[in-house]
Amino acid sequence: MRVVLSTYGSRGDVQPMAGLAVRLRELGAEVRVCAPADEEFAKLLGGFGVELVPVGPSARALTTEAPPPSSLPERAAAVIACQFDAVIAAAEGCDAMVATGMMPAAAGGRSVAEKLGIRSVSVTFQQLTLPSLRRPPLAYQGRPFPPEVTDNRVLWDLDAQSIDALFGEALNTNRASIGLPPVDNVRDYVIGDRPWLATDPVLDPWQETPDLDVVQTGAWILPDQRPLPAELVSFLDAGEPPVYVGFGSMPMHGSKDAAQVAIEAVRAQGRRVLVGRGWADLGLIDDQDDCFAVGEVNHQALFGRVAAVVHHGGAGTTTTAARAGAPQVVVPQLADQPYWAHRVADLGIGAAHDGPTPAFASLSAALGTALTPETRARARAVAGEIRTDGATVAAKLLLEMIGRERPTASA
Missing domain, CATH: 3.40.50.2000 (Glycogen Phosphorylase B;)
Structure with a gap:
């Protein structure tokens, strides 16, 4: 056939x-x-x-x-x-x-x-x-x-x-x-x-x-068996689980501001930051060792090792993070992404950011919700219900x- x-x-x-x-x-x-x-x-x-x-x-x-x-x-x-x-x-x-x-x-x-x-x-x-x-x-x-x-x-x-x-x-x-x-x-x-x-x-x-x-x-x-790059593994092993920030295929016009806001908001929570470049080509804002930037990697393996996932709310990223039991902060840009943001919030597995443009205060509030022990526990519970x-x-x-x-x- x-x-x-x-x-x-x-x-x-x-x-x-x-x-x-x-x-x-x-x-x-x-x-x-x-x-x-x-x-x-x-x-x-x-x-x-x-x-x-x-x-x-x-x-x-x-x-x-x-x-x-x-x-x-x-x-x-x-x-x-x-x-x-x-x-x-x-x-x-x-x-x-x-x-x-x-x-x-x-x-x-x-x-x-x-x-x-x-x-x-x-x-x-x-x-x-x-x-x-x-x-x-x-x-x-x-x-x-x-x-x-x-x-x-x-x-x-x-x-x-x-x-x-x-x-x-x-x-x-x-x-x-x-x-x-x-x-x-x-x-x-x-x-x-x-x-x-x-x-x-x-x-x-x-x-x-x-x-x-x-x-x-x-x-x-799509089952992904690729190993994580050695430098990324070294970063993950060097401290507490970081917060991943990446917006996938969204261009995020004004991405330099998006990266700066996100990194500063995550740091304010006392967390390290892992930046996914994506189609917005996000990057680091300084040379401090609490941040690391990655390109296209195995999210199925990565999301199980992070404290939370900040993303755009695409169906694939939402599902992958949910399967990994990772709390989510969804910053929806367009189309179906606000829907996925609300689903994440309704299920108690993360927070829906209000609107497409993250600001320090709004993203910090969403991270405060996603990083609670209650959200982590709920995300892990829902992970066991996701069909494969x-x-x-x-x-x-x-x-x-x-x-x-x-x-x-x-x-």
């Missing part, structure tokens, strides 16, 4: 696909992953012997350029075109596709599968894009919902209209180029009849809704799906 996994986005969109790819290979499937042409993604997948088919420009460059919101439709059009250019060739002869990533990329992937007549499933790594009358949708940058509208059903209708306005023309132009009919509702086309939610049910409980049949598989965790079989569950479901009748290719 041959499977193609298609995504476009940050590391949080690519690493779970690597986790699924590893499990699929263990079950005998041939797998290739279509993802942005970033060197770190190629290295990540290559380390597990998984083929990367590069799609489009660097996701890091696209993220850190910080374009105005008005450029979103143009960028989306380029992403969709790249999907059609690269994924069609990669998916030829495959039995199934898993599509995820930013909405236009997933729409392109699903369209490719439709054209080739292969089964496809849509997956999301957070539930906020799945319509539910229990909560409002996320608003796209530069397209806020009318403040007077509070009915969730109306807001979800507006969400569909907004997505069509942003991505519909580009998607349907590309679909027409390969002989596919236009899509009337981009969001519902991407989600499909039975989407998968690849998140942990403790951290992200899905509440059943009559409007959508969602399969929650658990988070797709999500990628295996998804791999088995996908192979079962392949075993059913193959759909007919579009003419």
Whole structure:
């Protein structure tokens, strides 16, 4: 059996696909992953012997350029075109596709599968894009919902209209180029009849809704066996567990200020500091020996050795810290990150920082909560409840799906 996994986005969109790819290979499937042409993604997948088919420009460059919101439709059009250019060739002869990533990329992937007549499933790594009358949708940058509208059903209708306005023309132009009919509702086309939610049910409980049949598989965790660098181990061994500060794939414009505020706030708690450079390229502010900076390392091994994790609130980082039993301080920047911040606070495993810009006083208050013995005890208790079989569950479901009748290719 041959499977193609298609995504476009940050590391949080690519690493779970690597986790699924590893499990699929263990079950005998041939797998290739279509993802942005970033060197770190190629290295990540290559380390597990998984083929990367590069799609489009660097996701890091696209993220850190910080374009105005008005450029979103143009960028989306380029992403969709790249999907059609690269994924069609990669998916030829495959039995199934898993599509995820930013909405236009997933729409392109699903369209490719439709054209080739292969089964496809849509997956999301957070539930906020799945319509539910229990909560409002996320608003796209530069397209806020009318403040007077509070009915969730109306807001979800507006969400569909907004997505069509942003991505519909580009998607349907590309679909027409390969002989596919236009899509009337981009969001519902991407989600499909039975989407998968690849998140942990403790951290992200899905509440059943009559409007959508969602399969929650658990988070797709990629087991990481890499040893920590020797210099990092020496730093960890030299004193009490430090507080890790890193914002992953978030550019954190004004990152020098973010690093300074974070280091000073952690020091004020009497703790050492471990700075994760990330896409913001955070660095040290002086040469004191209570601070150390690292690049891309094994977070699964590292987070078990820190006093707390200060991060942006991506689904992957939140799950990894929770599995490690590390208290968290979430400084959410955008999209689903405020949701994860509130989940961390609601579960009692850390603190949600108020807003995206840390100040000394606000970050100190959040650290004061995260570093209490009560929070540490709660974080360790929740760690034992996190599922680790999500990628295996998804791999088995996908192979079962392949075993059913193959759909007919579009003419």
